[in-house]
Amino acid sequence: MRPLIVIRHIPNINFMGWHKIGFAVSLVMTVGSIVLFLVQGLNFGIDFAGGTLIEVRSLSGAADLAAMRAKLDGLGLGEISLQGFGGPEEVLIRVPRRPGDDKAQMAGVEKVKGALGNSVDYRRTEVVGPTVGKELVRAGVIATVLALLAIAAFVWFRFEWQFGVGAMLSTLHDTLTTIGLFSLFQIEFNLTTLAAILTIAGYSINDTVVIYDRVRETMRKYKTIEFGDLINRSLNETLSRTVLTVSTVALAVLALLIFGGEVLRGFSIAMLWGVVVGTYSSLFIAAPILYYIRPRHGGEAKSEDKPAPEIIAPKKPAPQRTG
Numbered sequence: 001m002r003p004l005i006v007i008r009h010i011p012n013i014n015f016m017g018w019h020k021i022g023f024a025v026s027l028v029m030t031v032g033s034i035v036l037f038l039v040q041g042l043n044f045g046i047d048f049a050g051g052t053l054i055e056v057r058s059l060s061g062a063a064d065l066a067a068m069r070a071k072l073d074g075l076g077l078g079e080i081s082l083q084g085f086g087g088p089e090e091v092l093i094r095v096p097r098r099p100g101d102d103k104a105q106m107a108g109v110e111k112v113k114g115a116l117g118n119s120v121d122y123r124r125t126e127v128v129g130p131t132v133g134k135e136l137v138r139a140g141v142i143a144t145v146l147a148l149l150a151i152a153a154f155v156w157f158r159f160e161w162q163f164g165v166g167a168m169l170s171t172l173h174d175t176l177t178t179i180g181l182f183s184l185f186q187i188e189f190n191l192t193t194l195a196a197i198l199t200i201a202g203y204s205i206n207d208t209v210v211i212y213d214r215v216r217e218t219m220r221k222y223k224t225i226e227f228g229d230l231i232n233r234s235l236n237e238t239l240s241r242t243v244l245t246v247s248t249v250a251l252a253v254l255a256l257l258i259f260g261g262e263v264l265r266g267f268s269i270a271m272l273w274g275v276v277v278g279t280y281s282s283l284f285i286a287a288p289i290l291y292y293i294r295p296r297h298g299g300e301a302k303s304e305d306k307p308a309p310e311i312i313a314p315k316k317p318a319p320q321r322t323g
Helices: 015-039 065-073 102-119 130-158 161-185 191-221 227-237 239-259 265-286
Strands: 051-058 081-085 087-095 120-128
Touching: 015 161, 015 227, 015 265, 051 102, 065 081, 065 087, 065 102, 087 102, 102 120, 130 161, 130 191, 161 191, 161 265, 191 227, 191 239, 191 265, 227 239, 239 265
Parallel strands: none
Antiparallel strands: 051 087, 051 120, 081 087
16 A cells, blocks of 8 residues: 655754744743733633523524624623524524523523513523632633643653653643634633634653654764754654644645534634644744753664675685695
């Protein structure tokens, strides 16, 4: 079976020549994401902020969002959000949490049902309290931090501590910039988005480990090569695999974004961004950072400049004397 080859000849791209620009861009993106999160915050969904989510289906064809909003605005339930969901006749109604217990929340649901009447079919109703929302935020932060630490520990155990530092910094970069993207465009941040962030961390480290494995192999094979050239060589040798992986994953995520509907919209956006920025961080952060915290460039293997062993011809047997 013939293997699939994307890049038939190993290129000679000078990644290290651009790594300082990559560091600068990443620093701006990371700091900007942190500032956006602190100043503007995230648009937390019902999962984290609490409130009531009602999914309805119009019985008279395509839903008229303007007419539905006009009926709900006068109920005194706060800023109610209506959003198309799936097909043109499906609508998600988000009602902010009201003061009081679950009875108060259900009273708000009954007001919505009374305003809309029998013109819609009520598919589901979910009520999330503030305590549950805070616990989910806390659990999400803990899960993300533990995932980053576990990734660093795994890479440290498999390679050396320098590789663990590079892997953790690049994965942290991917996570923070994804959060910054959601804060910038105020895309709803919910549990599926959090799942996407953890998936991004796994994708990013997978690409980074492949590159690190090639760096380690090249270090063992060529002990006298300059370290910047060694990193360039490793990145170029794994570039075919990187291009193939990012292309296939991006196509799958694009299909989810286009055909997955509103439920998977946040997940798909986070994953698509993560695929791009995860590949970028592997090439311009994880690998170049080894240039400054160099692992041992040992000499347990042969050097590229080592001469070939001398070939010694076997001795001819001495002729036997005949009596």
